[in-house]
Amino acid sequence: MAGGQREKFDNPVVEWVDSRLPVFTLMQKEYGVFPTPRNFNYFWNFGAIAMFMLVTMIVTGITLAMQYTADTTLAFNSVEGIMRDVNYGWLIRYIHMNGASFFFIAVYIHIFRGMYYGSYKQPRELLWILGVVIFLLMMATAFMGYVLPWGQMSYWGATVITNLFSAIPLVGDDIVTLLWGGFSVDNPTLKRFFALHYLLPFVIFAVVFLHVWALHVTGSNNPTGVEPKGKQDTLPFHPYYTMKDTFGLIVFVIIYAAFVFFMPNALGHPDNYIPADPLVTPAHIVPEWYFLPFYAILRAITFDIGIPFTDIALIEAKLGGVIAMFGAIVLLLIMPWLDTHPVRSARYRPWYKKALLVFVFGVVVLGYAGSQPADKVYWQTCIGSEAACSASDDHHGVATDTAHTGDDHAKPEKAPMVLKFDNTMLAQIFTIYYYVFFLVILPLLSRKEKALPIPKSLHEAVLAKAKASAAK
Amino acid sequence: MCADTATKKDHEEGTRREFLNLAAGAFGAIGTAAVVWPFVDSMNPAADTLALASTEVDLTPIQEGQSITVMWRGKPVFIRHRTKAEIKAAEEVPVNALRDKEEDKDRVQKPEWLVMVGVCTHLGCVPLGQKESETKGEYGGWVCPCHGSHYDTSGRIRKGPAPKNLSVPEYAFLTDTSIRIG
Ligand code: HEM
Ligand code: FES
Numbered sequence: 001m002a003g004g005q006r007e008k009f010d011n012p013v014v015e016w017v018d019s020r021l022p023v024f025t026l027m028q029k030e031y032g033v034f035p036t037p038r039n040f041n042y043f044w045n046f047g048a049i050a051m052f053m054l055v056t057m058i059v060t061g062i063t064l065a066m067q068y069t070a071d072t073t074l075a076f077n078s079v080e081g082i083m084r085d086v087n088y089g090w091l092i093r094y095i096h097m098n099g100a101s102f103f104f105i106a107v108y109i110h111i112f113r114g115m116y117y118g119s120y121k122q123p124r125e126l127l128w129i130l131g132v133v134i135f136l137l138m139m140a141t142a143f144m145g146y147v148l149p150w151g152q153m154s155y156w157g158a159t160v161i162t163n164l165f166s167a168i169p170l171v172g173d174d175i176v177t178l179l180w181g182g183f184s185v186d187n188p189t190l191k192r193f194f195a196l197h198y199l200l201p202f203v204i205f206a207v208v209f210l211h212v213w214a215l216h217v218t219g220s221n222n223p224t225g226v227e228p229k230g231k232q233d234t235l236p237f238h239p240y241y242t243m244k245d246t247f248g249l250i251v252f253v254i255i256y257a258a259f260v261f262f263m264p265n266a267l268g269h270p271d272n273y274i275p276a277d278p279l280v281t282p283a284h285i286v287p288e289w290y291f292l293p294f295y296a297i298l299r300a301i302t303f304d305i306g307i308p309f310t311d312i313a314l315i316e317a318k319l320g321g322v323i324a325m326f327g328a329i330v331l332l333l334i335m336p337w338l339d340t341h342p343v344r345s346a347r348y349r350p351w352y353k354k355a356l357l358v359f360v361f362g363v364v365v366l367g368y369a370g371s372q373p374a375d376k377v378y379w380q381t382c383i384g385s386e387a388a389c390s391a392s393d394d395h396h397g398v399a400t401d402t403a404h405t406g407d408d409h410a411k412p413e414k415a416p417m418v419l420k421f422d423n424t425m426l427a428q429i430f431t432i433y434y435y436v437f438f439l440v441i442l443p444l445l446s447r448k449e450k451a452l453p454i455p456k457s458l459h460e461a462v463l464a465k466a467k468a469s470a471a472k
Numbered sequence: 473m474c475a476d477t478a479t480k481k482d483h484e485e486g487t488r489r490e491f492l493n494l495a496a497g498a499f500g501a502i503g504t505a506a507v508v509w510p511f512v513d514s515m516n517p518a519a520d521t522l523a524l525a526s527t528e529v530d531l532t533p534i535q536e537g538q539s540i541t542v543m544w545r546g547k548p549v550f551i552r553h554r555t556k557a558e559i560k561a562a563e564e565v566p567v568n569a570l571r572d573k574e575e576d577k578d579r580v581q582k583p584e585w586l587v588m589v590g591v592c593t594h595l596g597c598v599p600l601g602q603k604e605s606e607t608k609g610e611y612g613g614w615v616c617p618c619h620g621s622h623y624d625t626s627g628r629i630r631k632g633p634a635p636k637n638l639s640v641p642e643y644a645f646l647t648d649t650s651i652r653i654g
Pocket of ligand 1: 054060061065142145149202
């Protein structure tokens with residue numbers, strides 16, 4: 001990166017350092033004069049915001065770690081101690097706790113920006129992939145962080161998620177034992193999660209470095225998706241985008257601070273203020289909100305996939321759910337090869353735009369479905385006599401659930417038909433759309449979609465917009 | 473490498489350099505694996521974790537129709553004193569109708585005592601049904617609050633996402649009214 005031409009700095013100390021290690025030249029080149037498309041909108045703020053959140057998490061995390069004890073008998077009380085006894089402990093913890101949520105908000109918007117404006121496309125595929133890797137590492141980090149306070153949700157969330165690995169054929173149980181370091185989530189599990197929770201943010205930091213490096217090789221995309229062709233299309237990063245990023249960051253931090261100070265527990269779950277109890281599962285366990293869409297996909301697979309008309313299940317429901325969930329992320333990873341349409345920005349792709357907005361809607365609905373009990377019924381009607389139906393309701397009693405899994409052999413004869421639409425079906429519909437969007441719609445549109453005319457260059461697009469608003 | 477014939481022969485059987493590269497690579501790979509394994513294995517259950525193996529339970533206070541939950545290896549174990557009706561229901565189910573085919577008699581040592589690990593075989597939650605007040609699900613046994621797996625009076629999976637019956641731990645009757653688990 002270094003080497004090459006170096007400009008002289010006026011300050012003698014800076015000049016002395018720079019001639020030996022050209023860090024100032026590097027900063028000047030990458031963040032000072034760096035040519036940046038002149039038409040960024042506010043969606044381009046979220047990379048810088050995510051970076052700010054990462055640093056915030058590391059600073060608050062390290063100060064928390066100075067007070068926290070990773071031991072099942074002490075963890076919960078040490079977090080309560082942070083809340084009550086440590087000076088400003090409550091503040092640091094609330095910044096960290098809500099920081100995880102706001103980090104995910106920033107990153108989700110950042111990912112959406114990439115999808116909408118086609119930033120994943122050639123030549124930015126690797127940049128995109130590094131981004132998805134960061135997202136995966138963040139999920140692992142946040143999951144393990146949530147286990148540390150050792151409340152009921154910590155414990156049962158950890159149990160359910162680690163048990164996912166038992167779905168792997170043959171070696172699944174051994175892997176789970178290895179993850180736990182025992183026969184259930186317990187002290188060895190908590191200790192290793194703390195060690196990894198401390199480590200992973202620094203790994204994220206390293207991958208972010210690669211991500212930004214790759215960005216500075218290809219340069220930024222922009223709302224038109226048209227590459228800048230010369231000086232007239234770009235602005236120096238400083239002061240134009242340092243200012244725009246700072247402004248956006250301040251707005252973001254105001255909202256974040258409102259949560260930290262006025263509703264610090266709004267995004268959390270009250271059950272996590274009950275100490276972990278291995279003998280009692282809370283009636284309704286849900287993961288943190290940022291995992292809900294994936295959790296809904298996991299639960300949507302309630303059926304075995306097997307050879308028809310036989311008992312042989314090739315993929316049991318449990319494994320199927322796990323595959324569907326991880327598959328949802330793999331699809332993001334390979335998105336640059338699923339969508340090969342030559343036009344980047346959704347602005348000029350009316351069909352892609354609609355499909356993508358429905359996709360986003362679908363992910364939000366999946367998030368909602370993930371937060372509700374699997375057996376929640378939204379609508380139901382009865383075919384046959386009313387009386388028979390209400391009788392059958394009684395029979396079902398409390399939790400009539402997920403399972404359309406079959407095996408209802410012991411049912412009373414001639415059950416009346418009850419048509420219903422429940423939460424599992426809702427999740428199934430949008431899980432299907434999630435997959436169809438990537439595997440059918442994207443490749444299809446790549447070949448068939450006729451794009452609107454795209455601007456010849458960025459400054460032309462900017463000028464046209466200025467003229468249009470002047471005319472108004 | 474000047475003699476034409478020697479080069480040809482070397483090439484047919486692979487050069488010495490190729491052999492050395494392969495041998496060095498193989499050594500390196502095995503060596504790395506040998507160094508990595510202790511680190512991976514250190515994450516497996518430690519000796520003291522393995523040593524917490526068994527628990528003794530006195531069954532006398534458990535009335536017919538009651539259940540208790542005891543801790544064993546960090547997990548809940550359900551012990552149920554089954555009623556005649558429950559035993560009958562469990563025994564009458566045709567095995568072919570089950571997802572995880574097991575006869576009731578293979579799951580108990582004495583029909584009135586059902587002993588099993590109270591961990592849902594789906595993703596590890598503790599099913600409800602131990603307490604009088606809790607729902608017992610559609611098959612009169614247990615029902616998991618997490619994703620709704622229903623278990624029958626023999627702890628066999630009947631409905632929902634779980635693939636297997638609740639597992640029966642190793643246990644032995646020490647006397648008529650006490651057992652040792654593990
Ligand atoms: C990628 C960045 C990070 C994310 C997304 C993250 C996420 C989380 C989450 C969700 C919690 C649970 C908060 C709660 O409910 O109480 C947590 C707790 C914790 N984290 Fe982090 N964290 C990050 C970085 C760090 C770092 C760098 C450290 C330094 C060691 C750290 C140390 C801790 C500690 C000690 C706790 C337990 C105290 C508590 O629960 O408040 N974290 N983290
Ligand atoms: S853990 Fe019991 S049904 Fe999922």
